[in-house]
Amino acid sequence: xxxxxxxxxxxxxxxxxxxxxxxxxxxxxxxxxxxxxxxxxxxxxxxxxxxxxxxxxxxxxxxxxxxxxxxxxxxxxxxxxxxxxxxxxxxxxxxxxxxxxxxxxxxxxxxxxxxxxxxxxxxxxxxxxxxxxxxxxxxxxxxxxxxxxxxxxxxxxxxxxxxxxxxxxxxxxxxxxxxxxxxxxxxxxxxxxxxx
Amino acid sequence: xxxxxxxxxxxxxxxxxxxxxxxxxxxxxxxxxxxxxxxxxxxxxxxxxxxxxxxxxxxxxxxxxxxxxxxxxxxxxxxxxxxxxxxxxxxxxxxxxxxxxxxxxxxxxxxxxxxxxxxxxxxxxxxxxxxxxxxxxxxxxxxxxxxxxxxxxxxxxxxxxxxxxxxxxxxxxxxxxxxxxxxxxxxxxxxxxxxxxxxxxxxxxxxxxxxxxxxxxxxxxxxxxxxxxxxxxxxxxxxxxxxxxxxxxxxxxxxxxxxxxxxxxxxxxxxxxxxxxxxxxxxxxxxxxxxxxxxxxxxxxxxxxxxxxxxxxxxxxxxxxxxxxxxxxxxxxxxxxxxxxxxxxxxxxxxxxxxxxxxxxxxxxxxxxxxxxxxxxxxxxxxxxxxxxxxxxxxxxxxxxxxxxxxxxxxxxxxxxxxxxxxxxxxxxxxxxxxxxxxxxxxxxxxxxxxxxxxxxxxxxxxxxxxxxxxxxxxxxxxxxxxxxxxxxxxxxxxxxxxxxxxxxxxxxxxxxxxxxxxxxxxxxxxxxxxxxxxxxxxxxxx
Ligand code: HEM
Ligand code: HEM
Numbered sequence: 236x237x238x239x240x241x242x243x244x245x246x247x248x249x250x251x252x253x254x255x256x257x258x259x260x261x262x263x264x265x266x267x268x269x270x271x272x273x274x275x276x277x278x279x280x281x282x283x284x285x286x287x288x289x290x291x292x293x294x295x296x297x298x299x300x301x302x303x304x305x306x307x308x309x310x311x312x313x314x315x316x317x318x319x320x321x322x323x324x325x326x327x328x329x330x331x332x333x334x335x336x337x338x339x340x341x342x343x344x345x346x347x348x349x350x351x352x353x354x355x356x357x358x359x360x361x362x363x364x365x366x367x368x369x370x371x372x373x374x375x376x377x378x379x380x381x382x383x384x385x386x387x388x389x390x391x392x393x394x395x396x397x398x399x400x401x402x403x404x405x406x407x408x409x410x411x412x413x414x415x416x417x418x419x420x421x422x423x424x425x426x427x428x429x430x431x
Numbered sequence: 432x433x434x435x436x437x438x439x440x441x442x443x444x445x446x447x448x449x450x451x452x453x454x455x456x457x458x459x460x461x462x463x464x465x466x467x468x469x470x471x472x473x474x475x476x477x478x479x480x481x482x483x484x485x486x487x488x489x490x491x492x493x494x495x496x497x498x499x500x501x502x503x504x505x506x507x508x509x510x511x512x513x514x515x516x517x518x519x520x521x522x523x524x525x526x527x528x529x530x531x532x533x534x535x536x537x538x539x540x541x542x543x544x545x546x547x548x549x550x551x552x553x554x555x556x557x558x559x560x561x562x563x564x565x566x567x568x569x570x571x572x573x574x575x576x577x578x579x580x581x582x583x584x585x586x587x588x589x590x591x592x593x594x595x596x597x598x599x600x601x602x603x604x605x606x607x608x609x610x611x612x613x614x615x616x617x618x619x620x621x622x623x624x625x626x627x628x629x630x631x632x633x634x635x636x637x638x639x640x641x642x643x644x645x646x647x648x649x650x651x652x653x654x655x656x657x658x659x660x661x662x663x664x665x666x667x668x669x670x671x672x673x674x675x676x677x678x679x680x681x682x683x684x685x686x687x688x689x690x691x692x693x694x695x696x697x698x699x700x701x702x703x704x705x706x707x708x709x710x711x712x713x714x715x716x717x718x719x720x721x722x723x724x725x726x727x728x729x730x731x732x733x734x735x736x737x738x739x740x741x742x743x744x745x746x747x748x749x750x751x752x753x754x755x756x757x758x759x760x761x762x763x764x765x766x767x768x769x770x771x772x773x774x775x776x777x778x779x780x781x782x783x784x785x786x787x788x789x790x791x792x793x794x795x796x797x798x799x800x801x802x803x804x805x806x807x808x809x810x811x812x813x814x815x816x817x818x819x820x821x822x823x824x825x826x827x828x829x830x831x832x833x834x835x836x837x838x839x840x841x842x843x844x845x846x847x848x849x850x851x852x853x854x855x856x857x858x859x860x861x862x863x864x865x866x867x868x869x870x871x872x873x874x875x876x877x878x879x880x881x882x883x884x885x886x887x888x889x890x891x892x893x894x895x896x897x898x899x900x901x902x903x904x905x906x907x908x909x910x911x912x913x914x915x916x917x918x919x920x921x922x923x924x925x926x927x928x929x930x931x932x933x934x935x936x937x938x939x940x941x942x943x944x945x946x947x948x949x950x951x952x953x954x955x956x957x958x959x960x961x962x963x964x965x966x967x968x969x970x971x972x973x974x
Contacts, residue, residue, distance in 0.1 A: 237668055238897075242677055243681055246681055246682065249748075249755055250686075250755055252445060253707070253756050254755075256755075257703055257706075257707035257771060257775070258689065261703040261704075261767065261768055261771055265699060267767070268698065279453075280606065289632040290577055290628030290632060292563060292567050292570050293566055294566075294632070295565070295569055295570065296565070296566070300764075306764050306833075307764070307837055307912070308913060308914075311916070312919055316765040317766070320767070327635070327701070328631065328633050328701055328707065331702045334762060334841055334842075334922070335842070335912065336843075355945070366920055367920075367923070368551055368927075370554045370558050372564065374558075392451065422907065
């Protein structure tokens with residue numbers, strides 16, 4: 236090859252083909268997607284909790300995209316039905332994830348609907364799942380001599396509770412737990428909503 | 432017509448277009464000894480090895496292998512060699528700056544990676560410091576390798592190769608240095624943000640877009656010397672390395688701008704865009720940069736042009752075309768349009784075409800001179816890196832098949848593959864190139880040749896443990912996950928010994944990087960025993 240213009244224009248054409256196939260076409264195809272009727276937008280607390288999920292990097296170990304029963308037994312693990320594009324209508328940025336170092340969380344709010352469980356698990360995962368390799372997030376909690384008015388005290392199994400005082404959840408932890416509880420996509424969806 | 436027919440026909444049309452285009456560029460596509468391949472040599476230079484990173488004894492041994500014991504009495508054109516020294520001098524300063532940054536990032540990335548690895552099997556270790564939580568330190572590791580080590584090393588080597596390949600002096604080096612300042616400043620700010628929990632929330636795109644603007648501006652300035660130097664070139668033929676570097680330097684800013692454009696992307700569309708970017712930054716940036724490097728240094732060290740050079744034309748355009756469309760293989764089974772995933776799987780398999788073209792080039796060029804490899808530090812790293820390119824890509828093509836991906840997708844198998852590509856291939860090739868380039872930049876020999884051996888064996892053994900361990904662990908994890916009769920926790924506990932193995936391998940790799948960084952620093956300070964330094968640099972053929 237001796238002509239740099241041919242080189243650069245060829246390179247730009249292949250990139251344009253690539254962008255059309257993977258960005259532009261999906262953009263137009265998915266533009267008209269509407270949220271399923273039963274899907275609620277995040278409340279301000281939940282939205283902030285979602286931001287916390289991003290800050291802590293939960294997405295590097297947890298997916299939010301159960302696979303279809305024809306491909307994998309994700310539904311049998313309680314992770315839920317295969318999602319449709321509309322399920323992600325309010326998700327900005329998307330948090331689909333590509334790792335399952337931990338389980339899928341698309342329906343964690345339905346599987347573990349108790350905020351006490353969520354907070355305790357965020358404080359010390361091994362208090363609830365013995366061999367878990369998830370890190371605890373103690374910096375989202377405070378050790379206090381005693382709880383003050385309005386404090387959210389974390390209930391822990393005795394082996395994991397502090398010797399003196401109580402563990403109180405900071406607002407960040409509470410919002411993160413609220414976001415997790417909002418992850419409930421168990422409502423039914425019409426067949427036609429699947430992306431083809 | 433339904434979508435499938437439309438897609439199928441546009442697929443066939445575009446592939447046909449691609450081959451017609453390649454045909455239009457061909458000149459004797461299958462000729463064994465293409466003239467273009469010889470443009471990296473001075474007249475009379477073929478048959479003479481060049482390896483500034485080797486010892487005198489190494490160079491003699493190398494020369495013996497390449498000449499098959501026979502003596503070669505042709506003398507290279509001295510004028511051309513002098514011009515090349517001038518070319519090397521013109522790029523020395525900018526290349527040096529990029530490589531220094533690269534080495535610093537390499538060391539930081541290694542510690543971040545090792546910390547992340549240790550944390551996966553010691554989950555209660557260092558949990559009180561927010562920036563050290565797994566999700567953040569792992570992301571710091573990724574961003575330091577992806578925007579620090581790999582691009583800085585690639586840019587440094589590219590800027591150094593440019594004047595040699597175009598047979599002129601580097602133009603616009605100052606813009607590149609300014610670009611490096613911008614880029615690194617934005618990266619540091621981005622890392623501080625990630626450490627503090629501020630990030631844009633998408634894998635490979637965590638650095639806040641406001642800082643991304645500076646990375647794009649920096650990248651554009653780093654690309655300027657390419658255009659300016661092309662303008663004053665005295666070599667008519669554009670060598671294959673120029674195609675790869677040239678295209679990659681144009682591709683990267685476009686990818687980054689589209690991906691970072693605020694407010695444009697939504698829902699699962701954003702996920703398709705995310706992985707369009709994710710795989711293109713691998714396939715259309717790091718990969719071409721490292722291939723450009725391999726295509727230059729492999730034949731240069733051996734004094735032997737690339738064999739079946741014209742195949743590289745096919746390799747280049749096939750890569751440019753197919754690689755751009757594979758991003759959907761990161762979303763197999765996900766809630767994204769089916770046709771897009773299918774298209775990406777098909778193109779992932781089509782990637783075998785360019786990979787085989789490259790592999791044939793490398794195999795034929797090394798054929799009969801494999802015995803040269805131990806004598807040349809550059810050759811060792813680059814020949815191994817090239818082999819890893821072939822392996823990682825073939826592995827990738829299979830990994831993209833639905834049946835395989837169902838097992839491996841969400842597991843550590845992917846992480847092993849990621850390191851086979853970005854470490855086994857890109858990083859190894861960059862090590863090899865740095866061993867060649869630094870003596871030319873500094874006019875100084877590597878002070879402690881034994882350290883090169885140490886570096887090589889530490890990273891090779893470390894990486895072997897890393898890769899094999901994690902691959903096995905990943906498959907076991909995936910098999911446990913698709914077996915509904917086993918609890919999910921099985922898929923966690925089964926990986927533990929392999930995660931520990933990865934830490935052992937990663938610690939060896941990190942130790943290798945420390946050896947390398949120490950040696951690099953000694954070199955940069957012109958420290959250590961002075962041997963024949965000026966001789967090899969003044970007259971590369973003294974041996
Ligand atoms: C023919 C060439 C290749 C194909 C078809 C291919 C295919 C794949 C596939 C199927 C995945 C797994 C996606 C998933 O299950 O989540 C993957 C991941 C990956 N590949 Fe490749 N690969 C190729 C070459 C390479 C090369 C040469 C590199 C390095 C330069 C590379 C770097 C990566 C990385 C870093 C990931 C992980 C991305 C992430 O999850 O963050 N691949 N590749
Ligand atoms: C310069 C050398 C290196 C490069 C280019 C590199 C590249 C990468 C890439 C691309 C990823 C993302 C993988 C994915 O998302 O699928 C990654 C993740 C990772 N790397 Fe490295 N790496 C390097 C060295 C190391 C070292 C020395 C270690 C030490 C053990 C290490 C440990 C890790 C860990 C633990 C992860 C996170 C995997 C996860 O999220 O589960 N890396 N690295």
